[in-house]
Amino acid sequence: GIQVEQSPPDLILQEGANSTLRCNFSDSVNNLQWFHQNPWGQLINLFYIPSGTKQNGRLSATTVATERYSLLYISSSQTTDSGVYFCAGYYGGATNKLIFGTGTLLAVQP
Amino acid sequence: EAQVTQNPRYLITVTGKKLTVTCSQNMNHEYMSWYRQDPGLGLRQIYYSMNVEVTDKGDVPEGYKVSRKEKRNFPLILESPSPNQTSLYFCASRPRDVLSGNTIYFGEGSWLTVV
Numbered sequence: 177g178i179q180v181e182q183s184p185p186d187l188i189l190q191e192g193a194n195s196t197l198r199c200n201f202s203d204s205v206n207n208l209q210w211f212h213q214n215p216w217g218q219l220i221n222l223f224y225i226p227s228g229t230k231q232n233g234r235l236s237a238t239t240v241a242t243e244r245y246s247l248l249y250i251s252s253s254q255t256t257d258s259g260v261y262f263c264a265g266y267y268g269g270a271t272n273k274l275i276f277g278t279g280t281l282l283a284v285q286p
Numbered sequence: 287e288a289q290v291t292q293n294p295r296y297l298i299t300v301t302g303k304k305l306t307v308t309c310s311q312n313m314n315h316e317y318m319s320w321y322r323q324d325p326g327l328g329l330r331q332i333y334y335s336m337n338v339e340v341t342d343k344g345d346v347p348e349g350y351k352v353s354r355k356e357k358r359n360f361p362l363i364l365e366s367p368s369p370n371q372t373s374l375y376f377c378a379s380r381p382r383d384v385l386s387g388n389t390i391y392f393g394e395g396s397w398l399t400v401v
Binding site for chain 2 (some may be wrong): 186206207211217218220221224226232264266271272273274276277278279
């Protein structure tokens, strides 16, 4: 079936450290996106990244669609980066449902 | 400000007592959807709507109803809530076209507990 898997499942960092989160998707997934769910449960869209690389401040993302993976880079991490990071995409030609990855739980310690 | 607004944000209710979670967006989006999030199961789609009067089931529609009478509103109805519907619920909206990179917006979530 369609799978979107993320690694690592959880990660603890000291403030200021860098990290790379990975998303592997098992079949043709369109419109790959990254989300951050903060400790209060709110889901924030970070990147729309079907292919290529984008940067937004300390965050950047790269998707290699032909190899079916995406990476989210967090540099100089801050405590406010804590939460769960999800990747998600639409499968094939269907745009009615986002398929979410399993998530990476990130804790940034001061 | 672009917003998806859900109400209530927090609710504890009893089994069998009908409830409605409202969702409203101010961006004139055609597409709206409801997801539930559960530990170990991630986010799963309940229902979606591609436009007014057009709704369809997602992966876990049992026990829920929706309606889309107006473009801006997409309420989620639990006719007879049961404890297995205790969850965190999200409403989302976006323009119809996704392939040009239109962002999907999520509401702040509604924490629902059924006892």
